Amino acid sequence: MSTQELTKQILKKKSFLCVGLDVDLERIPTYLLSEEDPIFSFNKAIIDATHQFCVAYKPNIAFYEACGLEGWQALDKTIKYLNHHYPEIYTIADAKRGDIGNTSRMYAKTFLKDLGFDSVTVAPYMGKDSVEPFLQFDNKQAILLALTSNAGAFDFQTLDTEGEQLYKKVLKTSQTWENADRLMYVIGATKAEFLTEVRKIVPENFLLIPGVGAQGGKLEDVCKYGMTKDVGLLVNSSRKIIYASESSNFAEIAGAKAEILQKQMAEELAQL
Amino acid sequence: MSTQELTKQILKKKSFLCVGLDVDLERIPTYLLSEEDPIFSFNKAIIDATHQFCVAYKPNIAFYEACGLEGWQALDKTIKYLNHHYPEIYTIADAKRGDIGNTSRMYAKTFLKDLGFDSVTVAPYMGKDSVEPFLQFDNKQAILLALTSNAGAFDFQTLDTEGEQLYKKVLKTSQTWENADRLMYVIGATKAEFLTEVRKIVPENFLLIPGVGAQGGKLEDVCKYGMTKDVGLLVNSSRKIIYASESSNFAEIAGAKAEILQKQMAEELAQL
Numbered sequence: 001m002s003t004q005e006l007t008k009q010i011l012k013k014k015s016f017l018c019v020g021l022d023v024d025l026e027r028i029p030t031y032l033l034s035e036e037d038p039i040f041s042f043n044k045a046i047i048d049a050t051h052q053f054c055v056a057y058k059p060n061i062a063f064y065e066a067c068g069l070e071g072w073q074a075l076d077k078t079i080k081y082l083n084h085h086y087p088e089i090y091t092i093a094d095a096k097r098g099d100i101g102n103t104s105r106m107y108a109k110t111f112l113k114d115l116g117f118d119s120v121t122v123a124p125y126m127g128k129d130s131v132e133p134f135l136q137f138d139n140k141q142a143i144l145l146a147l148t149s150n151a152g153a154f155d156f157q158t159l160d161t162e163g164e165q166l167y168k169k170v171l172k173t174s175q176t177w178e179n180a181d182r183l184m185y186v187i188g189a190t191k192a193e194f195l196t197e198v199r200k201i202v203p204e205n206f207l208l209i210p211g212v213g214a215q216g217g218k219l220e221d222v223c224k225y226g227m228t229k230d231v232g233l234l235v236n237s238s239r240k241i242i243y244a245s246e247s248s249n250f251a252e253i254a255g256a257k258a259e260i261l262q263k264q265m266a267e268e269l270a271q272l
Numbered sequence: 273m274s275t276q277e278l279t280k281q282i283l284k285k286k287s288f289l290c291v292g293l294d295v296d297l298e299r300i301p302t303y304l305l306s307e308e309d310p311i312f313s314f315n316k317a318i319i320d321a322t323h324q325f326c327v328a329y330k331p332n333i334a335f336y337e338a339c340g341l342e343g344w345q346a347l348d349k350t351i352k353y354l355n356h357h358y359p360e361i362y363t364i365a366d367a368k369r370g371d372i373g374n375t376s377r378m379y380a381k382t383f384l385k386d387l388g389f390d391s392v393t394v395a396p397y398m399g400k401d402s403v404e405p406f407l408q409f410d411n412k413q414a415i416l417l418a419l420t421s422n423a424g425a426f427d428f429q430t431l432d433t434e435g436e437q438l439y440k441k442v443l444k445t446s447q448t449w450e451n452a453d454r455l456m457y458v459i460g461a462t463k464a465e466f467l468t469e470v471r472k473i474v475p476e477n478f479l480l481i482p483g484v485g486a487q488g489g490k491l492e493d494v495c496k497y498g499m500t501k502d503v504g505l506l507v508n509s510s511r512k513i514i515y516a517s518e519s520s521n522f523a524e525i526a527g528a529k530a531e532i533l534q535k536q537m538a539e540e541l542a543q544l
Binding site: 063065066069073076097100101103104106114123124126127128129151152155159160161169173 | 294332334335337338340341344368369371372373375376378381382386395397398399401402403420421422424426427429431432433434438441445
């Protein structure tokens with residue numbers, strides 16, 4: 001999906017919500033465990049109940065990998081289900097991959113071509129040739145980690161690096177890479193005060209904000225400091241939506257939680 | 273495996289060679305493609321022919337992930353084959369993972385517990401809580417990217433960060449983390465002149481040197497500047513060994529290539 005199309009969907013649905021599909025077998029309603037594919041059953045129910053309130057889904061690959069072959073099968077079924085039934089939805093493989101060039105090419109092919117995601121999250125530490133292979137696909141994007149939402153973000157990302165914080169160096173340098181217009185960036189919402197700085201360097205690229213919800217972070221601040229004239233934001237919520245209830249109507253409750261966020265987002269978008 | 277046991281194996285076999293199992297279906301002998309599991313057949317042949325000359329194997333997970341379910345099955349069979357038939361061999365999942373704490377925990381469980389690798393490579397960008405979950409397993413290690421062997425290494429890793437290059441900051445900071453004695457580090461052999469600097473900060477930790485062979489780098493330099501009294505080195509070679517020949521005796525030729533490196537390593541070890 002192009003970023004133009006993504007913006008169009010955001011304006012149409014009045015939502016820039018991304019729902020994180022971090023499916024943990026220990027947290028889903030226990031009655032699902034007797035189904036043939038509990039992970040996919042859970043995802044399908046969540047997707048059917050929340051899709052009208054969000055524009056994107058983001059399965060974190062760690063949760064699927066942890067389930068072995070069954071996990072990969074469930075991931076494959078989930079992305080196929082999304083692409084077939086909800087082609088208007090933007091999809092993110094939250095994989096945080098990155099390796100030397102010829103190896104990153106394998107990862108890029110896996111997620112963007114074979115599995116068919118619109119985008120994949122990528123780690124910047126190994127530099128240009130580790131990221132560019134993810135930028136070789138028309139209407140697909142790579143979402144580069146810049147400033148993450150965890151405590152460890154302050155170990156390296158905010159260190160002064162030749163006159164500016166490392167995450168700013170990552171933003172600036174990556175903008176010089178081939179097909180940089182296909183880059184989006186992960187910016188932790190728990191640090192909304194950083195968003196002004198981010199927007200000075202990347203005024204137009206989409207930002208994926210992972211930290212609204214269980215990880216904290218205020219939606220108003222994110223919009224105030226991060227929104228562009230074309231929105232330029234995807235705000236993720238995972239656990240607060242998908243694990244809002246363990247009862248048999250968990251999907252309905254997830255839908256209601258997503259709708260609350262969607263309504264807040266509609267208010268923010270009305271001010272554009 | 274403990275690092276003490278790894279050192280014992282190195283001294284016994286007179287080798288600190290790690291063979292990279294980066295299996296690409298487009299590069300293996302074509303006659304293998306008609307077998308039920310070409311990837312595992314290739315790995316088994318390579319392992320049987322090279323195990324006496326090396327102490328470790330390192331499948332790069334990207335190559336397996338790119339083959340979907342069949343790739344994961346082949347990876348599972350490969351690690352099980354190694355753990356069952358060659359328990360004296362050290363195993364590395366070259367996955368370069370790293371995420372927020374609870375997600376890194378999933379990755380750590382997948383590679384170190386479920387699949388049963390001795391170690392996994394980890395990216396440092398997200399800091400302490402993204403790495404420590406990989407250090408919670410007795411006699412298992414995490415191998416942190418410090419200075420990689422690709423061109424992109426110079427984009428961020430060597431930038432001056434509060435008075436020293438970023439990779440040195442990664443080395444120093446990570447040494448303060450819980451169970452830091454379970455850390456090894458990836459140091460690109462194409463930069464052997466950096467090894468002196470590395471050893472000032474981590475005088476004892478094992479270093480995984482990925483760049484000898486196809487990526488360049490001299491064994492003599494690596495040993496001169498990187499070896500400790502307990503060796504402290506694993507030198508990897510992938511393509512130059514496993515793709516030395518495409519003929520039916522590819523495994524035998526891989527064995528011969530591995531033996532050449534082993535003999536060079538024996539000479540270096542003799543000077544300890």
